[in-house]
Amino acid sequence: MSVEFGGRLGHSGAVSTTDNTETTARRRGRRPAGQDTRTALIEAARSVFAETGYxxxxxxxxxTRAGVDAAMVxxxxxxxEGLFAQAxxxxxFDPADVQxxxxxGPDDELGERIVRTFITLWDGVGGGVFVxxxxxxxxxxxxxxxxxDFFQRFFSALITSIGSDRVTLRMNLCATQMVGLGMVRYVAKFEPLATEDVEVLVRAIAPNLQRYLTGEIG
Incomplete structure (x- = not known):
């Protein structure tokens, strides 16, 4: 019985180096079908979904972006659909941990902490999932x-915990502020906001967010 090791056996039983070279060339650029393939697909999917949408x-x-065969998806x-769910x-991040x-910290500084945390978290992962x-x-x-669901659960729990009234309205107002910030910084990438320092944005945005959280909203 003949056994192949990276190339086909010739008539004399020796390994054909020509065939071996051709096989290597065909396989170059492909990842093995292991856990690294799964990770590469998730990273590539986040990038492609961020560029084109679902x-x-x-x-x-x-x-192709991941460097694997399409069958690996x-x-x-x-x-x-399954890849989109995972990627x-x-x-x-865990919303419960963030919350x-x-x-x-003090309730009257909650707006500052939210803006700082929102930008820091999404900057840390490149904003890709949000986009x-x-x-x-x-x-x-x-x-x-x-x-x-993220914004409703996230802000509703925070607003309830600090004892503010009109929880649903305040939650929606907070969502408009933070979704808008995410749209401008990560999706539309308006300058200078897209690359502005975190603390500059905290000082500019937090007072309005704090009013939505604890202030008079009419």
């Missing part, structure tokens, strides 16, 4: 649900 992204483009995630619909951290969610809302209903 509708504009294709499995082939994502796989089905292997690891079942479909583009975009799962936030890159707990924000409650450490992908925004650009996918029209083509993927669940993207809108995730974004809405």
């Amino acid at each position: 509708d504009g992204a294709t499995v082939r483009v994502i796989a 089905n292997h690891w995630f079942g479909s583009k 975009v619909l799962e936030l890159p 707990k951290a924000l409650r450490t 992908a969610l925004i650009r996918s809302i029209t083509g993927h209903e669940q993207a809108g649900h995730v974004l809405r």
Whole structure:
């Protein structure tokens, strides 16, 4: 019985170096079908979904960006839908942990802590998931649900914990401020806000957010 090691056996039983070179050339640039492939696909998917939204992204483009065969998407995630769920619909941080951290400090400085934390968190992950969610809302209903659920749960709990009235209205007003900030900084990338220092934005935006949280809203 003959055994192959990276090349086909010739008539004499020796390994064909020509065939081995050709095989290596064909495989160059492809990743092995392991955990690193899954990670590469998630990273590539976040990038592509952020650029084109859900509708504009294709499995082939994502796989090419990741340097793997398109069949790996089905292997690891079942479909583009499954990949989107893993890459975009799962936030890159735990909202409960963030909420707990924000409650450490005076209530009248909560707006500052929210703006600082929001920008720091999304800057730290490149803003990609936020951009992908925004650009996918029209083509993927669940993207809108995730974004809405995050802000509703996040701000409702904070506003309730500090004893403010009209929780639902305040929550919506806070969401307009933070979604708008995310749109301008990460999606539209208006300058200088897109690259402005975090503390400059905290000083500029936090007073208005604080009014939505604890002030008179009419």
